[in-house]
Amino acid sequence: WWPIVTPITTITFCAALQYYNWVNYRQPFGATISILALGTGKWIAVYSSWMWWSNYPPNFVMPATLIPSALVLDVTLLLTRNWTLTAVIGAWMYAALFYPSNWPIFAYSHTPIVVDGTLLS
DSSP, X not given: OHHHHHHHHHHHHHHHHHHHHHXXXXXXXXXXXXXXXXXXXHHHHIIIIIIIHHOOOGGGXXXXXXXXXXXXXXXXXXXXXXXXXXIIIIHHHHHHHHHHHTHHHHGGGGSOEEETTEEEO
16 A cells, blocks of 8 residues: 555645745755655654664665655745646656655666576566
8 A cells, every 4th residue: 555645645735835835935845855854754753663673684674765756746846936836737747756755776686586496486
């Protein structure tokens, strides 16, 4: 469920900070700031909860990459300067770019290997 739930839940934080930055400061980088803050908190949780507490390798519990999606959302607001177009076009692109931007993270687990003469994929 992570390709569906993650963009829906994270775009609320992006929209709130983007609205605050745009109305008060006319700066269109609220989504990027919120995603960087959420990513930093997630990495702290991964290292403190998984690696230090249970000695589980952090590359198995990596957080999702949302930075390209947040940049597209911010650029949409910067170019259109319109809340409606940002909500329709930017939010759609935010969700559509989420899954492809995480492909490099999982690329290592999609390579076939040979173990004891048997091909595993």
